[in-house]
Amino acid sequence: xxxxxxxxxxxxxxxxxxxxxxxxxxxxLLGSSGCGKSMTLKCIAGIExxxxxxxxxxxxxxxxxxxxxxxxxxxxxxxxxxxQYALFPNMTVYDNIAAGVxxxxxxxxxxxxxxxxxxxxxxxLEKNRPAQLSGGQQQRAALARILVNEPELLLLDEPFxxxxxxxxxxxxxxxxxxxRAFSGTSVFVSHDRNEVYxxxxxxxxxxxxxxxxxxxxxxxxxAPRTLSACLMTGCKNxxxxxxxxxxxxxxxxxxAVLEVNGVPEGAKYVGVRAHDLHPGPGKNPxxxxxxxxxDDMFTDIVMLDTPAGGAGWSALxxxxxxxxxxxxxxxxxxxxxIEPDTIMLLI
Amino acid sequence: xxxxxxxxxxxxxxxxxxxxxxxxxxxxxYIARAPRILKGVLDxxxxxxxxxxxxxxxxxxxxxxxxxxxxxxxxxxxFGIKLTMNWWSAIFATIxxxxxxxxxxxxxxxxxxxxxxxxxxQTLGLSNSYIFWHIRMPYCRQGIMAGTxxxxxxxxxEYGATSMVAGYTPGKTATISTTVYQLWRTNDDALAFKWVMxxxxxxxxxxxxVNMLEKNNRKRTAIRGGA
Numbered sequence: 266x267x268x269x270x271x272x273x274x275x276x277x278x279x280x281x282x283x284x285x286x287x288x289x290x291x292x293x294l295l296g297s298s299g300c301g302k303s304m305t306l307k308c309i310a311g312i313e314x315x316x317x318x319x320x321x322x323x324x325x326x327x328x329x330x331x332x333x334x335x336x337x338x339x340x341x342x343x344x345x346x347x348x349q350y351a352l353f354p355n356m357t358v359y360d361n362i363a364a365g366v367x368x369x370x371x372x373x374x375x376x377x378x379x380x381x382x383x384x385x386x387x388x389x390l391e392k393n394r395p396a397q398l399s400g401g402q403q404q405r406a407a408l409a410r411i412l413v414n415e416p417e418l419l420l421l422d423e424p425f426x427x428x429x430x431x432x433x434x435x436x437x438x439x440x441x442x443x444x445r446a447f448s449g450t451s452v453f454v455s456h457d458r459n460e461v462y463x464x465x466x467x468x469x470x471x472x473x474x475x476x477x478x479x480x481x482x483x484x485x486x487x488a489p490r491t492l493s494a495c496l497m498t499g500c501k502n503x504x505x506x507x508x509x510x511x512x513x514x515x516x517x518x519x520x521a522v523l524e525v526n527g528v529p530e531g532a533k534y535v536g537v538r539a540h541d542l543h544p545g546p547g548k549n550p551x552x553x554x555x556x557x558x559x560d561d562m563f564t565d566i567v568m569l570d571t572p573a574g575g576a577g578w579s580a581l582x583x584x585x586x587x588x589x590x591x592x593x594x595x596x597x598x599x600x601x602x603i604e605p606d607t608i609m610l611l612i
Numbered sequence: 613x614x615x616x617x618x619x620x621x622x623x624x625x626x627x628x629x630x631x632x633x634x635x636x637x638x639x640x641x642y643i644a645r646a647p648r649i650l651k652g653v654l655d656x657x658x659x660x661x662x663x664x665x666x667x668x669x670x671x672x673x674x675x676x677x678x679x680x681x682x683x684x685x686x687x688x689x690x691f692g693i694k695l696t697m698n699w700w701s702a703i704f705a706t707i708x709x710x711x712x713x714x715x716x717x718x719x720x721x722x723x724x725x726x727x728x729x730x731x732x733x734q735t736l737g738l739s740n741s742y743i744f745w746h747i748r749m750p751y752c753r754q755g756i757m758a759g760t761x762x763x764x765x766x767x768x769x770e771y772g773a774t775s776m777v778a779g780y781t782p783g784k785t786a787t788i789s790t791t792v793y794q795l796w797r798t799n800d801d802a803l804a805f806k807w808v809m810x811x812x813x814x815x816x817x818x819x820x821x822v823n824m825l826e827k828n829n830r831k832r833t834a835i836r837g838g839a
Contacts, residue, residue, distance in 0.1 A: 342737075343735055351728040351731070353733070353746075355746075356746075414736050
């Protein structure tokens with residue numbers, strides 16, 4: 266394992282309690298805003314001091330509260346890409362990148378900076394100030410400055426949040442290349458599940474400062490184990506459950522009994538993705554009433570009242586590609602069904 | 613016309629601006645990150661001279677540095693130096709009076725500093741003193757420059773505390789402001805008017821310099837931004 270983090274920190278009423286390990290991979294810290302993702306990165310980088318615990322990088326102890334070790338950020342060799350990139354506004358692009366070079370000799374510095382400018386396609390912008398660069402160029406300059414510093418760990422804090430959607434995609438591809446070329450561990454903080462799905466190898470979910478066990482990206486999205494993980498993967502429909510037998514549960518919020526493929530130990534919730542609700546009779550039929558239809562450009566979205574009502578979790582959201590639900594309209598009574606394979610049982 | 617008061621005023625203002633520059637930045641830097649209660653208390657104490665009448669400041673300085681007071685008496689017996697009634701005694705007065713101007717503007721500048729710039733410098737391995745002088749100070753340059761110029765201009769025009777601490781001795785402690793008062797008191801209206809014009813000319817030059825500095829800054833960014 267090349268990065269081990271096990272830290273606790275109290276901040277007023279908020280308590281951070283994070284515990285994960287990462288090998289030579291891209292690990293995502295996924296969670297809604299204010300869940301402690303950035304604070305975790307700051308603790309790893311040495312900007313914030315955890316109350317207790319330890320941080321270990323490739324056998325080097327960066328922080329250990331018991332042994333009273335707390336390396337300064339300067340000694341940690343951690344590359345940190347900040348949300349707004351934190352380029353020094355008073356320096357040119359060249360000087361910004363040169364600030365990250367650790368080599369002593371002048372010639373060595375210049376060579377390293379020139380090489381990185383070329384790699385990051387920043388030629389011709391050397392004398393510009395950060396404010397004169399586009400968002401994408403700023404991000405490339407910030408990445409160049411970090412990579413030329415030869416870090417042993419990369420921390421990326423919502424790197425695309427400052428970009429508009431068109432640039433976002435472009436930069437995502439470039440960052441993906443950078444991450445693939447980087448030989449060490451990367452920790453990628455995001456609240457965007459799609460980004461995480463495309464860029465990362467494994468995911469650690471953070472909910473209100475507490476981390477859940479790490480899981481492979483594909484695993485997590487295909488079969489989330491917990492309610493918060495399932496929420497982060499974008500699932501919209503949930504209900505509390507009561508176990509009836511090994512293959513049947515009562516979905517309390519939906520007022521229906523569902524046939525399932527098996528009930529894992531400790532399961533408390535049932536979740537179904539919006540596109541796994543299908544109109545018409547079939548397995549697990551539910552008598553619903555259409556509350557309203559609200560179509561996206563490429564998707565039909567129908568909000569349904571279940572037999573248990575239409576408030577909170579009792580409402581269901583059903584989605585299908587455009588045209589798929591066009592015969593439904595408000596006030597109609599419809600029957601929908603759910604395949605047992607697509608029902609997620611969560612703890 | 614004896615130009616001594618001009619020279620004296622300039623050196624007093626110059627020296628006290630240099631001292632206040634460092635003192636103000638130091639205080640601003642540490643107080644900007646102090647806990648809230650301590651910050652509030654120190655803020656009141658350090659800003660006090662800005663709102664007190666200069667004569668009260670002068671009185672307080674004399675209470676401390678006067679030849680029969682603790683520090684003043686000690687200096688007199690140990691070094692044989694009287695801390696008051698010299699030309700440089702006025703520097704004590706101008707430092708105390710102009711300090712809040714520097715301190716407050718510098719603190720405002722430091723508080724608007726984007727702390728992530730310092731963090732990113734640290735993770736890149738830059739030393740804290742490098743970050744302070746090459747990143748934090750340039751970022752806060754506008755505010756710090758404004759504070760320094762304000763402190764210099766205020767020191768140049770200081771009258772109340774200066775006249776109490778340094779007195780008025782022609783050719784020895786006379787400054788422009790104390791000279792103007794003395795000339796007016798002795799009905800030398802013509803000469804008083806000359807000194808008033810000199811003072812106004814200096815103030816105009818100082819303010820013009822500030823404006824030009826600001827304009828240059830704006831122009832430089834504008835040209836680069838368009839390129």
